[in-house]
Amino acid sequence: MTAIGKPLDRVDGLLKVTGQARYAGEFPEQGLLHGSVVSSSIAKGRVIKIDASRALALPGVVEVIHHLNRPKIASYDDAFQDADAADGSPFRPLYNDRVLYSGQPLALVIADNLELARHAGSLVEIEYATEAFETDLAAVQEQAHPSPQTPPGPRGNFQAEWAGAAISLDLRYSTPVEHHNPMEPHASTVLYQADGTLHIHDKTQGPQNCQAYVQKVFGLDKSQVRIFAAFVGGAFGSGLRPQYQLPLAVMASLALKRSVRVTLTRQQMFTFGYRPRTLQRLQMGAAANGRLLALGHTAIGQTSRFEDFSEHVVEWSGMLYHCDNVQLTYKLAPLDVFTPLDMRAPGAALGVIGLECAMDELACALAIDPVQLRLINYAERNQNEDKPWSSKALRECYSEGAERFGWSQRNPEPRSMRDGRQLIGWGMAGGVWEAMQMKASAKARIDAHGKLTVSSATTDIGTGTYTVMTQIAAQASGVSVDDVTFVLGDSSLPTAPLQGGSFTVSSVGTAVQQACEALADKLLEVARQTYPVFKDAESVRFEEGQLHTGDVSVSLAQLVKDSGQDAMEVQVDSEPDKKRESYATATHSAVFVEVRVDEDLGTIKVSRVVSAIAAGRVVNPKMARSQILGGVVWGVGMALHEETQIDHHLGRYMNHSLAEYHIPVNADIGEIDVVFVEEHDEIVNALGSKGVGEIGIVGVAAAVANAIYHATGKRVREFPITLDKVL
Amino acid sequence: MSATPNGAADQPFVSHSIRLSLNGQERQLDVLPWTTLLDLLREQLDLVGSKKGCDHGQCGACTVLRDGKRINACLTLAVMCDGAELTTIEGLATGDQLHPMQQAFIKHDAFQCGYCTPGQICSAVGLVNEGRAHDSAQIQELMSGNLCRCGAYNNIRDAVQEVLGGEQ
Numbered sequence: 001m002t003a004i005g006k007p008l009d010r011v012d013g014l015l016k017v018t019g020q021a022r023y024a025g026e027f028p029e030q031g032l033l034h035g036s037v038v039s040s041s042i043a044k045g046r047v048i049k050i051d052a053s054r055a056l057a058l059p060g061v062v063e064v065i066h067h068l069n070r071p072k073i074a075s076y077d078d079a080f081q082d083a084d085a086a087d088g089s090p091f092r093p094l095y096n097d098r099v100l101y102s103g104q105p106l107a108l109v110i111a112d113n114l115e116l117a118r119h120a121g122s123l124v125e126i127e128y129a130t131e132a133f134e135t136d137l138a139a140v141q142e143q144a145h146p147s148p149q150t151p152p153g154p155r156g157n158f159q160a161e162w163a164g165a166a167i168s169l170d171l172r173y174s175t176p177v178e179h180h181n182p183m184e185p186h187a188s189t190v191l192y193q194a195d196g197t198l199h200i201h202d203k204t205q206g207p208q209n210c211q212a213y214v215q216k217v218f219g220l221d222k223s224q225v226r227i228f229a230a231f232v233g234g235a236f237g238s239g240l241r242p243q244y245q246l247p248l249a250v251m252a253s254l255a256l257k258r259s260v261r262v263t264l265t266r267q268q269m270f271t272f273g274y275r276p277r278t279l280q281r282l283q284m285g286a287a288a289n290g291r292l293l294a295l296g297h298t299a300i301g302q303t304s305r306f307e308d309f310s311e312h313v314v315e316w317s318g319m320l321y322h323c324d325n326v327q328l329t330y331k332l333a334p335l336d337v338f339t340p341l342d343m344r345a346p347g348a349a350l351g352v353i354g355l356e357c358a359m360d361e362l363a364c365a366l367a368i369d370p371v372q373l374r375l376i377n378y379a380e381r382n383q384n385e386d387k388p389w390s391s392k393a394l395r396e397c398y399s400e401g402a403e404r405f406g407w408s409q410r411n412p413e414p415r416s417m418r419d420g421r422q423l424i425g426w427g428m429a430g431g432v433w434e435a436m437q438m439k440a441s442a443k444a445r446i447d448a449h450g451k452l453t454v455s456s457a458t459t460d461i462g463t464g465t466y467t468v469m470t471q472i473a474a475q476a477s478g479v480s481v482d483d484v485t486f487v488l489g490d491s492s493l494p495t496a497p498l499q500g501g502s503f504t505v506s507s508v509g510t511a512v513q514q515a516c517e518a519l520a521d522k523l524l525e526v527a528r529q530t531y532p533v534f535k536d537a538e539s540v541r542f543e544e545g546q547l548h549t550g551d552v553s554v555s556l557a558q559l560v561k562d563s564g565q566d567a568m569e570v571q572v573d574s575e576p577d578k579k580r581e582s583y584a585t586a587t588h589s590a591v592f593v594e595v596r597v598d599e600d601l602g603t604i605k606v607s608r609v610v611s612a613i614a615a616g617r618v619v620n621p622k623m624a625r626s627q628i629l630g631g632v633v634w635g636v637g638m639a640l641h642e643e644t645q646i647d648h649h650l651g652r653y654m655n656h657s658l659a660e661y662h663i664p665v666n667a668d669i670g671e672i673d674v675v676f677v678e679e680h681d682e683i684v685n686a687l688g689s690k691g692v693g694e695i696g697i698v699g700v701a702a703a704v705a706n707a708i709y710h711a712t713g714k715r716v717r718e719f720p721i722t723l724d725k726v727l
Numbered sequence: 728m729s730a731t732p733n734g735a736a737d738q739p740f741v742s743h744s745i746r747l748s749l750n751g752q753e754r755q756l757d758v759l760p761w762t763t764l765l766d767l768l769r770e771q772l773d774l775v776g777s778k779k780g781c782d783h784g785q786c787g788a789c790t791v792l793r794d795g796k797r798i799n800a801c802l803t804l805a806v807m808c809d810g811a812e813l814t815t816i817e818g819l820a821t822g823d824q825l826h827p828m829q830q831a832f833i834k835h836d837a838f839q840c841g842y843c844t845p846g847q848i849c850s851a852v853g854l855v856n857e858g859r860a861h862d863s864a865q866i867q868e869l870m871s872g873n874l875c876r877c878g879a880y881n882n883i884r885d886a887v888q889e890v891l892g893g894e895q
Contacts, residue, residue, distance in 0.1 A: 009833050016841030017829040017848060019776020019816035026775040114770055115761060183780045183788055183842040183876045233778070233842030234876050266781040462840030462877045626836050626879060633878025658785040658874060665871040669880045 007622035025187030035262035036117035043651025044133035088307030103271030144331035149310035156325030162294035165285025184233020205239035273341020282358035311347030345694035356429035356702030382584030390683035393614035401612030414713035425711025431589035431699030441494035442511035445569035450557030464623035476516035478542020502691030602723035631696020639704035750818025787873035797853025816845035839877035
């Protein structure tokens, strides 16, 4: 069987190209009510008065819910803590009169239709008592405190080695606030059932995470809440925590005993989690031959006053290169803003900018080719954990990527390559992301027609989960791909972790594989009991819906009938194999970028990218390539476009729209060549597959920045690199 | 188009009756003057294939075809569509036979989450109708009103190019 490794088209493709795929805010019901959120216009203070009389006077406006009249919700932090919660005291929507950030939801208007709800929202008058606030990370960086999630401790003697090195660099980089902005705004449709239970279609990366949240916050029984998420219109981390439209819609539904939908506006998509602004310092000491002698990486990230959001920003600097004297420091500075949130390759997308730009600066200082410098300092072990890698084909990424790109033709001199008035620059960077595995469960069921249904409470946020799980199930069971259905996006299904961190194939895929293998064992047992030829058969194989031995075969459908049941099913709970514990596991990449910078206007175009990826076994090359393409596009956005700008006098985002928060458009993206290098890994999991959702973005922004330096001779260390900074 | 008062006499809300062809079907609809075409489709007719990504004409997710031309349904009032021939993503296929653009999008994996996809496909069909795009760079430029946060741009380009190539 070869279902794994085939470029199968998306099994949900037909529903998506015909408009039949329904997303969270698209489930109609007779009498459905519509909620519109009223947001705070101040950054900090108290609500003195909420006057909803003008809104309530409109025919068709049913209710205005706010902190004074909301249904009862939990009063302890642990009820609000979800599976991706940061350290601290989670935000509680409509809890009391405190305003913690600009854009905070303060009221929900519920009306018969969407337009009326929105209009009525504009009539709700709120009186505030404002307080002094701070939203500028740069202004408070000296008061930053160590993150509760501490990076690996220092090794060797960083300070002395750095001070005494032949070349020592001390460089500072900064990255801005960025917002996920999935194309589908966050939405929750709460369908109030006749028995008082709630069926909720929610935009989430974890149906069971949202189920537990609603259950705990509203003091309900688990059986009273069921969350669905069959289709999710992108998330990139924004659906890892329950967002506030969910509890608001539930409040309204419980208060009115009606079905309610709440969809956020695009502007409100800027009023919850985001990628935090960071200030980074890279200190590198090297010998004249290029050996890294000392590496220090300090990062300060912003967080909210109520939670300490931590991510792995600096860890990568202790593991991507061999270095015996390392000091990693990670601090947080609280501001009057909402808590940041994991966003595609959280931490790595930020920290690797500093690390890989600094490596390029070091290569220039040493007059060593940037690829060569990385090879000189190749890490054979993960020194953070002092463990060998389960597999690591980063050398092959460098060599195959360089070959595809034509790197050997590069003139190292900045401003040495041009096409008329276009300065051409070639830059590169490496990338790394953890290959994690979580506990997960799956159920496999085969019926008397030979149709296999496999299920787990995961999601498909565009990553191709429906498709790759179908392939894994087909491979493990011997059922043809066409006869396999994978079911997800329902909290009542077997337990799955959040869909994030590139661990869905590793975690849920392993559970699916094990469930299907266990089902095949049961089918074989039926065959042995039913047919003499299979009784002692040593060599059997499952293929195309049949069980074979020698020239004899029997259909799996027949075996189900032979079992005397309508269907046979197996549910398994899988967990990471113990053998992983002695190894470090990671995906790696090498990214090569060509930019064209207009000498007169400073406009920057990324004309060509080669992304070479080592991620173990690729389950579906078509889907995996798409994941990497998307990661590269995100990296280009980080490098050149994306920045949520805040007016620190108002403590409010200024460019909270898709016209002014620029995400890359089609014309911004040049050629992208994706290479998956061979990498065999029998330790990471039984599939040998490491996941590809994050690795595509890591290193891209640094490679673009390095190419811009090569084109222009100008180092820009403040991201994004807009044209004004290169002129 | 005719106007009739809606609801109680003291309310100034007036709904308008419009006739249009929607995905090949003749429809007569009563719409309020402020209702956008997008809200008409999604909220009143349950044609949710046309997506709302921004409601401000900034993302293209709501792109539909009016008389063969691509428009942003969120920036178009429903009353402006009196007499129009509208095609949404739900009306592109002929029975079980997908439109070539839909087939090309599947073949080239020109989408991931699928939320921008109906708008991308309608926009691409409109682009082919315009006859303005002849090469990859022109496709890129003329498809840049449709955002894709998953970053499927290269595949979208390939899908559109294949259909354009087949037309020429």
